[in-house]
Amino acid sequence: xxxxxxxxxxxxxxxxxxxxxxxxxxxxxxxxxxxxxxxxxxxxxxxxxxxxxxxxxxxxxxxxxxxxxxxxxxxxxxxxxxxxxxxxxxxxxxxxxxxxxxxxxxxxxxxxxxxxxxxxxxxxxxxxxxxxxxxxxxxxxxxxxxxxxxxxxxxxxxxxxxxxxxxxxxxxxxxxxxxxxxxxxxxxxxxxxxxxxxxxxxxxxxxxxxxxxxxxxxxxxxxxxxxxxxxx
Amino acid sequence: xxxxxxxxxxxxxxxxxxxxxxxxxxxxxxxxxxxxxxxxxxxxxxxxxxxxxxxxxxxxxxxxxxxxxxxxxxxxxxxxxxxxxxxxxxxxxxxxxxxxxxxxxxxxxxxxxxxxxxxxxxxxxxxxxxxxx
Numbered sequence: 001x002x003x004x005x006x007x008x009x010x011x012x013x014x015x016x017x018x019x020x021x022x023x024x025x026x027x028x029x030x031x032x033x034x035x036x037x038x039x040x041x042x043x044x045x046x047x048x049x050x051x052x053x054x055x056x057x058x059x060x061x062x063x064x065x066x067x068x069x070x071x072x073x074x075x076x077x078x079x080x081x082x083x084x085x086x087x088x089x090x091x092x093x094x095x096x097x098x099x100x101x102x103x104x105x106x107x108x109x110x111x112x113x114x115x116x117x118x119x120x121x122x123x124x125x126x127x128x129x130x131x132x133x134x135x136x137x138x139x140x141x142x143x144x145x146x147x148x149x150x151x152x153x154x155x156x157x158x159x160x161x162x163x164x165x166x167x168x169x170x171x172x173x174x175x176x177x178x179x180x181x182x183x184x185x186x187x188x189x190x191x192x193x194x195x196x197x198x199x200x201x202x203x204x205x206x207x208x209x210x211x212x213x214x215x216x217x218x219x220x221x222x223x224x225x226x227x228x229x230x231x232x
Numbered sequence: 233x234x235x236x237x238x239x240x241x242x243x244x245x246x247x248x249x250x251x252x253x254x255x256x257x258x259x260x261x262x263x264x265x266x267x268x269x270x271x272x273x274x275x276x277x278x279x280x281x282x283x284x285x286x287x288x289x290x291x292x293x294x295x296x297x298x299x300x301x302x303x304x305x306x307x308x309x310x311x312x313x314x315x316x317x318x319x320x321x322x323x324x325x326x327x328x329x330x331x332x333x334x335x336x337x338x339x340x341x342x343x344x345x346x347x348x349x350x351x352x353x354x355x356x357x358x359x360x361x362x363x364x365x
Contacts, residue, residue, distance in 0.1 A: 118234075140238050147245055150252070165256050171249030175242045182239035208253075211303050216260070227255040 009199045010051065016206035017044040023213040033213075035085035036166070039078045040206060046071040069131040076138045079170075080108060083145055086167055090149060090158055107145075111137050136181035143174040153224050161220035162212055164227070169208030176201050247314075254311035257304045258339045261346035270349045280345060282337025285312055288344040295351035296358070305347055312340045 020040040024030040030037055049071065057063040084104040088097050115134040149167055158164065180198065184191040271277055274288050292305065315333050323330040 136235075136238070140242070143242060143245055146249075150249070161256070161260065165253070168249055168253040168256055172246060172253055175246035175249055179239055179242035179246060182235045182242060185235035186239060207303050211300070215300060220260070222256065222259045227252045227259065 006199070009203060010047065013199060013203045013206065014044060014047045016203055016210055017041075017047065019210040020206050020213060023210050027213055027218070029213065029218065033085070033166075035078075035082040036209065039075070039082045040209070042078050043075060043202075043206070046075060069135070072135050073131050073138075076135055076142070077108070080104070080138060080142055080145075083142055083149070083170060086163070086170070087145075087149055087152075089163060090152055090156065090167075107141060108138075111141050132181075136178070136185060139174055139178040139181055143171070143178045146171040146174050154228060158224060159221040160218075161222045162216045162218060164222060164224055165212040165216055166209060168227075169205060169212065172208070173201070173205040176204070250314075251311070254307055255336075255339075257307060258343045261343045262339065264346050264349075266345055266349060270345060270352065274345045274348065276342065276345050280338045280341035282312075282315070282334060282341060285337060285341045285344060288341055288348060292344055292348045292351065295348065296355055298351055298354050301347050301350060305344070308340050308343050312337060315340070 017040045021030070021037050021044075024033060024037050049067065053061075053064050053067045081104070084100060087100055091097075091100065112134060115137050116130060119130045119133050146167065150171060152158075153164060153167060177198075180194050180201065184194050266274070266276060273291060274280075275284065276288075289309065315337050318329060319333045319337075323333055
């Protein structure tokens, strides 16, 4: 059964996801950040689905586990495309959108093949292991891509404050998830604890994006070189 | 082995992204000048010191909370704790990081003072609305 804290986190998560879309519509930036909003909409639908599955079957049920991992895979793939759309915005002047799209699809297919190769070597050839492995690898690939994007922002002296905040919050989110999956993989006995952190971490990205879209005007500028943790 | 590598990379990048994200929040408030009232209350005239952070945060908690800045204030609070940790550990071994942490702690205090300024004007607006009603 869910405790009061779980309900609060679940409600907050849905509220923040809806806030991103509402703020985007209000700021007239829905089309500009279409893939980010699409991810939030999918995330909202998944939250509603999670609620239904939880109330019908309970947290410890097999149905909930299957639903959780498959929806997680869907979400991470849509977030991956949101990240690629941020690449397109940063590298817009270079006119490399076509190559970006091709590269993104190839990388996604490559990650899926690699995950399958890892799972097929183990004795448990279950589809859930594949989904778990795919999620972990995609979070890590997403993290590496976000780091490369952050490098490109610094190198190209991108000054759009909103874009910088969207990318940095995505980096925090990807790295937190990749670390959590890696801990679960290293110490499966800790999974029951780490797994409780996922909904809380899931709130962070919509919260940071809603804040950035609401508070940071499209024209606001900053110097990204000053933000780097390691001075450049 | 693979999971251990992913864990190490993820934790390092998490810290790096978190620091940069907090600095991007601070950068937005660094350009904003403090009103004479807030300068009097906080004792910050031009440059802020990390030692004043706890006091400014206490003042901030006395004002009615604004939903819009709750997230950023909490993030900066966590960043300040991280800086304190670095100051007490790494800075003892690498003295050059001490000056950096001091500057960053000062920026956190300035950020809190700007948030205080916003909350005070928010409270004033609320009071004015109540008086009108």
